[in-house]
Every structure is written in C-alpha cells, then in structure tokens.
Amino acid sequence: MHILLVLLASMTIASGQAETKAYQDVVDRIVETALAGKTDHRLLKELSALGPRLSGYPGYLAAVSWAESTLKTIGCDRVWRQPVTVPYWRRGPVETAEIVGSAKFTGRSLAIAALGGSPGTAGKPLTGGVIEVNPYTQLEQLDSLVRDRIVFFNEPYDHRILRTFEAYSKAVRQRSEGPVAAAKLGAAAAIVRSVTSRDDNVPHVGGVHRDSLVKPIPAVAIGVTDAEFLSSALQLDPDLQIELNLSCENLGAAQSYNVIGEIRGSIYPDEIIVVGGHLDSWDKGHGAHDDGAGCIQSMAVLGLFKKLKIKPKRTIRCVLFAEEERRQSGANAYAARSDSLKEQHFAAIESDRGAFTPRGFYVESDSAITQGVQKFLPYLQSAGIDWIRKGGSGANISKINNIKAKIGYVPDDQRYFDFHHSDNDTFDTVNPRELALGTAAIAVLTYLISEAGIE
Numbered sequence: 453m454h455i456l457l458v459l460l461a462s463m464t465i466a467s468g469q470a471e472t473k474a475y476q477d478v479v480d481r482i483v484e485t486a487l488a489g490k491t492d493h494r495l496l497k498e499l500s501a502l503g504p505r506l507s508g509y510p511g512y513l514a515a516v517s518w519a520e521s522t523l524k525t526i527g528c529d530r531v532w533r534q535p536v537t538v539p540y541w542r543r544g545p546v547e548t549a550e551i552v553g554s555a556k557f558t559g560r561s562l563a564i565a566a567l568g569g570s571p572g573t574a575g576k577p578l579t580g581g582v583i584e585v586n587p588y589t590q591l592e593q594l595d596s597l598v599r600d601r602i603v604f605f606n607e608p609y610d611h612r613i614l615r616t617f618e619a620y621s622k623a624v625r626q627r628s629e630g631p632v633a634a635a636k637l638g639a640a641a642a643i644v645r646s647v648t649s650r651d652d653n654v655p656h657v658g659g660v661h662r663d664s665l666v667k668p669i670p671a672v673a674i675g676v677t678d679a680e681f682l683s684s685a686l687q688l689d690p691d692l693q694i695e696l697n698l699s700c701e702n703l704g705a706a707q708s709y710n711v712i713g714e715i716r717g718s719i720y721p722d723e724i725i726v727v728g729g730h731l732d733s734w735d736k737g738h739g740a741h742d743d744g745a746g747c748i749q750s751m752a753v754l755g756l757f758k759k760l761k762i763k764p765k766r767t768i769r770c771v772l773f774a775e776e777e778r779r780q781s782g783a784n785a786y787a788a789r790s791d792s793l794k795e796q797h798f799a800a801i802e803s804d805r806g807a808f809t810p811r812g813f814y815v816e817s818d819s820a821i822t823q824g825v826q827k828f829l830p831y832l833q834s835a836g837i838d839w840i841r842k843g844g845s846g847a848n849i850s851k852i853n854n855i856k857a858k859i860g861y862v863p864d865d866q867r868y869f870d871f872h873h874s875d876n877d878t879f880d881t882v883n884p885r886e887l888a889l890g891t892a893a894i895a896v897l898t899y900l901i902s903e904a905g906i907e
C-alpha cells in the first residue's frame with residue numbers, strides 16, 4: 453500500500469478511537485451522575501404528592517404547573533404547554549357491589565372499582581343475575597342468554613407467558629372490548645376480572661372501548677380474589693344476583709395540556725429528539741410506575757445534559773403527553789401540531805413500562821436504522837442495557853410522523869402488571885436506583901443519537 457494511504461488509514465482509525473473514547477467518557481459521567489444524584493426519585497415523590505392525575509382532575513392540572521416549573525428550573529431553553537381537549541370522567545364516592553337474592557351469599561360485598569368512562573347507576577341500585585364468561589371468546593356463543601344480566605368476564609391472566617405485555621394483551625380484551633360487546637347483546641352491566649399478574653384483591657382499572665351506536669353499560673373491575681370467590685359462589689348458587697351502586701359520571705370534555713421543554717441543538721436545531729412519557733394516570737395509587745416514572749426519566753435526561761454542560765448537536769425535547777389512558781388525545785395533538793409546523797423528528801424515545809432495572813430498547817424503524825442504533829450497544833451496556841431489537845415503541849410517540857426511529861425503553865417488566873392501574877402503584881414501590889438506571893440508559897441513548905446520528 454502506498455505510504456500516504458497507510459498514513460490516512462491509520463489517522464482515520466486514530467480519530468475513530470479518539471471519538472469512541474470521548475463518547476465513553478461522557479457516557480460514564482452520565483451514568484455516574486444519574487446514579488449518585490437521586491434527583492429523579494425526589495422529583496417522583498413531588499409528582500406523586502399532587503393527587504390523582506386522571507384527565508380533567510385538579511391533580512392533572514397541578515402536575516402540569518409542577519412539570520412546567522421543574523423544566524424551567526432544570527434550565528431548558530424553552531418550556532411551553534400545548535392545549536389538548538380530553539374526555540372528563542369522574543369516579544364518584546359511591547362504588548359498591550353486593551351479592552343479593554341468595555340464601556348462602558346475600559350480604560357478601562365484592563372489591564370493585566368502576567372502569568374509565570363507565571356510566572353510573574343513576575342514583576339507584578342496578579340488580580341482576582350473573583352470567584360468567586371464561587374465556588372471553590365464549591361471549592358470542594352465549595348470545596341471548598346475556599340479555600338483562602350482569603356479564604362477569606373471568607378470564608385469568610395467563611402466567612405461562614414469559615413476556616408480561618403479551619400476557620396482558622391477551623387478557624385485556626375482556627376489559628377493553630368486553631363491556632361494549634356485552635352491551636350489544638343487551639347486558640345490564642359488566643364485571644371484569646382485573647387484568648393483573650398479582651393474586652390479590654385490589655381492582656385494576658383501565659379504559660373501555662366505545663361504540664357510538666351502542667349505549668354504554670356500567671362496567672367495573674373486580675379484584676382477583678373476589679373474582680375467584682364469585683366464580684365458585686356461582687357454582688353453588690347460579691341464581692345469585694348482584695346489586696351495583698355507582699356514582700361515577702361522564703362530564704364531557706375538559707381543557708388539558710401536553711407539557712414540553714427543550715434544549716436547542718447547537719448544530720442541527722431543526723432535528724428533534726423526543727424523550728417522553730404520559731403525565732396522566734388512573735386515579736388509583738400514585739401512577740408512580742405508570743407513568744410518573746417515565747415522565748421523571750424524560751425530564752431528568754434534560755437535567756443531566758444541563759448539569760454535565762453537554763451542548764447537544766440536535767434539539768432534545770421532553771414531551772409529557774396528556775391523556776394517554778383512554779384516547780391518546782395528547783399524542784394525537786402533539787403529532788398534529790408537528791405535522792402542521794412541518795417539524796423534523798430525528799428520533800423519539802418513550803418510557804412507559806415501569807421504573808425497573810434496564811434490559812433493552814425496542815426500535816420501530818427499518819433494518820438499516822435499527823442496526824444503526826444497535827451500534828450503540830457497547831456504550832449502553834454501561835447503563836445495564838443488554839439488547840437492542842426491532843419492536844414496538846409506545847403509544848405516546850407512535851403517532852409522530854417524519855421521523856427516523858421510534859424507540860421504546862424496556863426495563864425488566866415482570867412485576868409491572870402487579871402495580872398497573874391500581875392502588876398498588878405507589879411511590880414507595882419505586883426503587884431509586886432502578887429508576888435512575890433507566891434515566892441513565894435513556895440519557896446515554898439520547899446523547900449518542902444526538903452526537904453520532906443514526907446511519
């Protein structure tokens with residue numbers, strides 16, 4: 453080889469090595485600072501203290517103000533709120549289910565909680581016989597037997613499935629689709645076994661699908677222990693009835709907001725990298741894992757950049773999405789605004805799977821881009837990331853157009869559905885170190901995408 457070519461080749465290798473070393477130095481500082489700081493745990497405590505962040509609730513608006521001022525304190529170049537119209541449903545103080553009309557079981561109350569969007573029982577008890585459906589697909593065969601009765605969906609969470617999100621997706625149909633399907637067949641109400649991996653008696657709530665042609669019926673979640681009890685009670689007394697009293701109500705639309713903060717890119721300010729989670733939660737527990745943690749991690753990424761005086765080449769934007777839980781109103785509004793402004797998103801990273809130890813990232817893109825992200829794995833191992841694979845990213849960023857890669861942060865989610873949408877999802881169940889490691893992993897990936905690009 454010509455001596456000049458040898459020289460050029462060795463210079464390229466040397467500059468590549470220097471770049472690798474420079475990146476690794478920053479990565480190490482990001483991880484160390486995230487782990488030592490405990491900032492995110494303190495912020496999650498503050499957010500958890502603001503009250504339930506269900507859309508339309510005062511707690512949500514308090515969280516909007518809190519997030520705005522926190523992003524300003526962090527030192528973002530720009531912080532704003534984007535108006536979003538959201539559905540406003542309120543849980544009422546009356547929420548009971550009791551067995552009646554049974555020699556053996558009358559007076560036994562059941563642990564229930566209304567599902568999001570459920571109508572109430574109009575100030576009087578709704579009483580009906582019960583028909584059990586398990587598995588969910590059995591509903592169609594029952595057809596006219598369902599009329600005027602309370603449909604009890606009792607398909608259990610399938611513990612044999614390794615991936616918890618898969619098990620959840622399988623079991624959640626009876627909650628999301630069951631009530632409207634039962635209403636179509638003329639049912640009076642629906643009781644749905646909680647979709648959870650934990651065998652306790654805490655109801656796990658969630659949204660239900662709507663059909664503009666079908667009048668919704670009252671729908672509640674029941675704790676797993678009481679679902680088992682009700683099933684065995686029905687064996688002994690198939691004619692038992694249940695009296696439901698619910699004062700929840702739909703109050704139309706409410707004004708809400710996405711909260712957005714950004715650090716402008718120093719070289720490519722028009723190329724945006726989003727880090728985000730959803731700021732709303734159910735009104736059970738603190739919404740600490742779902743998705744307080746994801747919001748805090750997204751804010752903390754910007755906090756780390758500021759603290760370490762990293763001036764990113766590309767714009768880093770934290771988006772805290774409004775109203776993910778029922779209709780993804782915040783995600784839709786954000787994408788629509790970006791489209792109208794013709795914004796160019798370089799990448800988006802979502803955290804919405806709980807505050808657990810990092811495992812990997814799913815990349816939603818073509819193979820070339822996925823491989824580009826996979827090149828960062830050696831750096832990400834410093835933050836406990838084991839793998840980067842092609843896969844689905846997340847509901848909040850899924851609507852963004854004009855983007856290279858949508859990426860979902862994946863912690864060890866084996867325990868996620870123990871907490872999800874229930875009183876179990878409290879601040880004290882979040883481990884500060886696991887939360888901070890997640891922040892570090894997302895911050896490292898954000899940094900590398902910003903500085904090195906993805907090709």
Ligand SMILES: [Zn+2]
Nearest residue numbers: 730742743804
């Ligand atoms: Zn969530």
